[in-house]
Amino acid sequence: MNKIFEKTLSIFLRIGISIILLVILFHSKEIDIHSLLDHIRSANKPLLLLVFSFTFLNYILCFFRWNMLLKAADIHLPIKRVIMSFCGGIFFSLFLPSSIGGDFARSIDLAKHTQKTKEVIATVFMDRLSGYVGLVIIALFSLFLGWKMVNNDIAVLASVAIIVLVLIFILLILFNKFLYTKVNNFLHTPKSGRIRESIKNLLEEIHYFRDKKKVLLKSLILSLIIQASGPVVFYITASALGVSGVSLLYFFIFVPIIGAITLLPIAIGGFGIRESTSVFLFAKAGIDGIAATAIALLNSYFILIFGVIGGIIYVFTLHYRRIQHSASP
16 A cells, blocks of 8 residues: 555656646746747648658657567567557656656556566667667767857756766666676675566666667667657747747757656656756757747647557557457467
């Protein structure tokens, strides 16, 4: 009962944080609700349709990246079954902490079906890690090209530095033999607690991908395309809202930072954080608060649309998944 209470409280706290951030944003002097709504209503519809298409393409690429990692882990499933779990992940990411909350949902769903829990979780982790590597590469390359545009801004430089350091730390633990051995040894000590075996098995599965260099390279290429499309989507959205004269490079510098911050498990689906961070960062490019909020809200709106579509697919295939689960060994 205590665990259930803690989980419920944690979810409500994160929902509260999302709501508080949005309320603070909408009640700031810069943001007038009526002007914001008028701004969104007057957006160029064909350009928004293009944004919708780009977002849909992004989800397709994300799906193929995960499916490729599943096959590399010797998990061969009908594409229809993988789509169901993937759609469930998109749907649940709307309600679970951070933008990666849906990862847990698709892991649980497919693990139950395949009875290969640690292997499935490892593919989801590698899928997310590949995306994060792509994000860091885009952020660093964009910052290099737009160094003068940033003008030694402490917030931007510190954000990119933290994002890079987090990646280095994760890669060292996973793929450095010395550190991997140290962590593995620690997991054999009494201090590691009950989760020792689970973490140990997961690390071993993730370590297995070290020998899958071609798969990792293909995954990275897909991740670079996916991460590069994010700034383009924000830029087209800005254009649809009438924002002009702002260099595309600003979007390539700021959007990876926004994406990384929404990974933090402090809000539901990244809502509230995405909007607040967008207003803060895009102000440095000369975009006013109303336009920046509108850009972020439209981005969240498309995420919501695809989440709902994913939920519909997930719910209407519930019977099929139960039959498949009963038939699985």
